[in-house]
Amino acid sequence: MTVDRARLHRTLNPTSIAVVGDKGPNYQWLSNCAEFTGDLYSVQLDEKEIPGIEAKGIRNFRGLMEIPGPVDLVICAVPRNVAPFIVADAVKKQVGGVAMFTSGFVETGEPVGIELQAKIVAMASEAAMPLVGPNCMGIYNRQLGVKFMAGQEKGEGGAISIVSQSGTHGIGMTMGSQRVGVPVTRTISIGNAAVLNEADYLEYLLEDPDTPAIAMYLEGIRAGRRFFELLREGTKKKPVIIWRGGRTKSGARAVKSHTASLASDDAIWMSLIRQCGAISTESLEDTVETIAALVHTPPSSRKNLALVAMTGGQSVAITDQFERAGFEVPELSESSYERLGAFFVTIGGSYRNPFDASSTLGRETDNLQKILEILADDPVIEGVAIELQTRDFDKSTEHLDGMLALMAAYRTKTGQPVVALIPAGGGMGGQEEVSTRARFHVAQAGFPVFSSFRAGAQALGRVRAFYEELGARTKD
Numbered sequence: 001m002t003v004d005r006a007r008l009h010r011t012l013n014p015t016s017i018a019v020v021g022d023k024g025p026n027y028q029w030l031s032n033c034a035e036f037t038g039d040l041y042s043v044q045l046d047e048k049e050i051p052g053i054e055a056k057g058i059r060n061f062r063g064l065m066e067i068p069g070p071v072d073l074v075i076c077a078v079p080r081n082v083a084p085f086i087v088a089d090a091v092k093k094q095v096g097g098v099a100m101f102t103s104g105f106v107e108t109g110e111p112v113g114i115e116l117q118a119k120i121v122a123m124a125s126e127a128a129m130p131l132v133g134p135n136c137m138g139i140y141n142r143q144l145g146v147k148f149m150a151g152q153e154k155g156e157g158g159a160i161s162i163v164s165q166s167g168t169h170g171i172g173m174t175m176g177s178q179r180v181g182v183p184v185t186r187t188i189s190i191g192n193a194a195v196l197n198e199a200d201y202l203e204y205l206l207e208d209p210d211t212p213a214i215a216m217y218l219e220g221i222r223a224g225r226r227f228f229e230l231l232r233e234g235t236k237k238k239p240v241i242i243w244r245g246g247r248t249k250s251g252a253r254a255v256k257s258h259t260a261s262l263a264s265d266d267a268i269w270m271s272l273i274r275q276c277g278a279i280s281t282e283s284l285e286d287t288v289e290t291i292a293a294l295v296h297t298p299p300s301s302r303k304n305l306a307l308v309a310m311t312g313g314q315s316v317a318i319t320d321q322f323e324r325a326g327f328e329v330p331e332l333s334e335s336s337y338e339r340l341g342a343f344f345v346t347i348g349g350s351y352r353n354p355f356d357a358s359s360t361l362g363r364e365t366d367n368l369q370k371i372l373e374i375l376a377d378d379p380v381i382e383g384v385a386i387e388l389q390t391r392d393f394d395k396s397t398e399h400l401d402g403m404l405a406l407m408a409a410y411r412t413k414t415g416q417p418v419v420a421l422i423p424a425g426g427g428m429g430g431q432e433e434v435s436t437r438a439r440f441h442v443a444q445a446g447f448p449v450f451s452s453f454r455a456g457a458q459a460l461g462r463v464r465a466f467y468e469e470l471g472a473r474t475k476d
Contacts, residue, residue, distance in 0.1 A: 001125040003200050010096030011130045012139060012186060012204070014072035014146060018043055018064060020086050021078035024052040029075050029101070035145035035154045041067050064089040072096035073146070075138055080104040080116050083134070087120045090129065097130030099138035107135055107192060117194055124195045136191025137167035140174060142184055153178055158185025159295045161211040163201045165190055166245070169217040169284060176288035181443035182295045185210050199227040206234040215241040215291055228272055235277035236474055239466055241290055243281040244269060277473055279466050289459040292448040297417035297460065301468035302382035303328045306375045307354035309387045315354040318421070321453040322385065325461030329353055336378045343370060361389070365402040372410045383417040384410065385456060390422055390438040397441060404445045420449040421456050
């Protein structure tokens, strides 16, 4: 289908929504849109459901055609055998588009499901009407308060937009991004992608001025040549993170029954992703961590890091992980060592980079300030990763806030990446419940924070490699 961009824009940025087929007691779709800034309508024929809908203060109609005025987005939550009738009415009403939660189509492999999907695809395509899905969660728009999940934030701005063939992963990527302090502009759960494909959504987001970066979960590519052409040129303008499901033989089989996608050869896929300059991830955790590193650090392809750990063993572990991820841990300048030697506690500690700094940092932040000032003045250092102590965090945030303020000042002064590490599993990180809350606190302060050295190193390494490759590609 030739995409009508203006109509797709209406669909993804609606000023009016009609929810068809929502049911009590929770009225999931109507409740999710409680903060929607535009006009919200219900379409429901079931007499038992209407009182509950009207009790929420929402006008109910018995058909789309009865709604006065235009409708930008139809959220369809009806049984699959009813879906073609809703699409027909949506075409007649000339709505912006339809987001179809309804499932039971080609992904089932059943003749009736295949036939029903063919009907809705034919109607939508002939009318050039965008149809998101079917078998999807639909659309999240942060600014307008359009949601498909409780807990999705409403607010201004956003740092990334998400496209996902899996509703669960769309939720996970969105909520995970929020948890690490990254506001999501919009999420599009595309399901079977029967009318609009992954290339259509990528093209829209690459041109969307409200989308600084893009993250995608894909199980298969329907418009391969166009998708990779868009990706190759698009990554010169915006970072694109892609997590592909079904990369193993059994995973590919699971993909077919999930969204009826055909997974491609993994080696070919990885080669194309590298050629196009996208960032490849392998799991939900990888993806969210990479989003955090991408959004919370300034663009940098530089490799030389200062690593600050809390014990000797940790200083070894952090160095191994960051060097494996493509970074270097250089010796500091002699003048830096002279300045550090004036105050650094070397009994149970070391300042040779990596730092073993627990005795020096203690409970005060003054020494961290001195360390960061010295690192900022050292021309060999191009970024810092710091293991943070969380002791006393359950009593007060004062100590941690003091360290974060110093890290923010360093980042502002140098323009370099600054990464926080609060390892899981006890150790110097303290009890895990406290560490988890501390990570959330650090993330909301605008820093990428990781529960292991490996996670932090790999996430920052992916982002660094992206900017290195971008520099090489744009130089040609």
